[in-house]
Amino acid sequence: MVKMVRLFTCLLAIFFIFFASVPVSYASFEKNPLQFEFTELTLETNHNGSLYASGYVRWGNVSPYKLLDLHGKLDLYNSKGEKINIDSEIDYFYSTFMDPGDNELGTTELVIFNLVPSVTKASDIAGAYIKPTYTFTLGKKAELSANLITETLTYGMSEDKLVAHALILNQGEATATNFKYAGLSFTDTNGMIHIYPETSHATINSSLRLEPGKFVRLSFEVPIDFIDSKFKNYNDIKKISISYTHDNSAPYKDDSPVSVTVNNKKLVQQTFVENDVTYVSLRELADVLGATIQWNDLTQTATLIQRDKIMEYDRQIVIPVGSDRFINDGFETTVSGKAKLYNNTILVVPVRDVANMLDCNVVFEHKWGQKTIIVIPYNLIDE
Incomplete structure (x- = not known):
């Protein structure tokens, strides 16, 4: 059985995401409009000595459709894919209607699972995850608009x-x-x-x-x-x-899984997401931002050079292939992902980290299954 208590706080530590944040089509949204994040799973003991598991679930309607008459429940599975909670016929999450586009997963709830007798210790729930099952009526599709x-x-x-x-x-x-x-x-x-x-x-x-x-x-x-x-x-x-x-x-129709626009130009070369890090071609990024690249074949290192017109000096970022430690104006900085050679020819880098090093403003948006990154250079005032 599962019990849920509605909360109004957001949690930071996320241990498992049932639906990964990957791009999906509208057809997929029509079948699976909800996204769940399951956190802080612990094993507890009831007053009668039986065991139960508790954790927090953040969930929301990430689809572009309004949902009507939503009813559903959650089940807990161990790392072997075996269901480990006791069945219940009660609906544990429901809503008469849910608005579309809740990409922040605005509903947070405490969930409690009564466990099967085979679960006797904390290691039995290590790596456990939730599976939701639910029914709903698909409502009106949201009108896409400028923001x-x-x-x-x-x-x-x-x-x-x-x-x-x-x-x-x-x-x-x-x-x-x-x-x-x-x-x-x-x-x-x-x-x-x-x-x-x-x-x-x-x-x-x-x-x-x-x-x-x-x-x-x-x-x-x-x-x-x-x-x-x-x-x-x-x-x-x-x-x-x-x-x-x-x-x-x-x-505006754009079916790509990730969209990166830098200084009003959309990047088209080797833009992809890996381990929740968005990579772009360093060469394309440099061209759009008016920077140059020096390549050292012996050390497999690229140096990004951009003229700072205000401070009147050349900013330099040294980027070693295969490393997540970049040298920004002489200071070593650990970034979110390693620089790598795409197809052994094109150097790709984490766009957010490099853009921040160049004092750009990075705007991130995740909506309708697409990740959007907008990079705005610091020199916003026309010269």
Whole structure:
């Protein structure tokens, strides 16, 4: 038998994932829309001397479909694939409806399994895992749309105007089109909002088309007279927000298991996931970021060189083949995966680690079975 107690906390240590985070098709989502993570399995003793196992389950509807009338239960299996909990006919997880796209697995529950008599010690449940069985009615499919993230990066005074720099990033699944700009709003230290209305912008207009994974740099100029009329000092500006609207074009179709976009260019060479680490071609990554590579055939080592225009020096990252210890500007750093030669010809590296070493902002998204990584260089302000 299984007992479940609903909790509202998230757990960090994950010992087993029943459905691995791998790309699946919509057809697979229609059959297996739920994902479970099972953690902190322990063996306990009841007051009557019988044994039970307890652990935590995080689960959610990761599919793009709404689920209706969900009923199901969990069973515990040992490392040999043998069921070790006592059967029960009771539903131990249920929901009248579940919204789609719960990639954070927002439901966390404590589960308790009454065990069969053959389980007598902790080693009998070592490596144990859960198997869910459930029924549901497939509901409406979610409408794919653009998800625009707007960030103000820097602002300051320049002669007779305030100059602000920002970006808009599309983290959604559809292309954003037909933009209409409506001006800026300034929030002061007291929380009061001051509107600076505008109807035109050189970038935010009907010609802007922002595909998933891509961003656009923006600049704004506001007359000093407006700032002086609203603020005693421009340091009293707490936040600057950009007002605009947009439409969604047809959903952006990308069936690849992992999508990596670097500086608005999608990487296409040897992009893959291994042991939950995303690898890309070092050569392609360097080309997109304006870096160069020096190869030492004797030591099987690549040196990535990128000019830092602000500090005016050449940043260097030494990458030995077969090693997860890179040398970043003279300092050894352990990364998430070893550099390796793909098909013995193309050097691939963990994209997140190398991008971070180059002071890039790395945005990660996992939705509808696809991993999406967006890399934004640090020099976001147009020169």
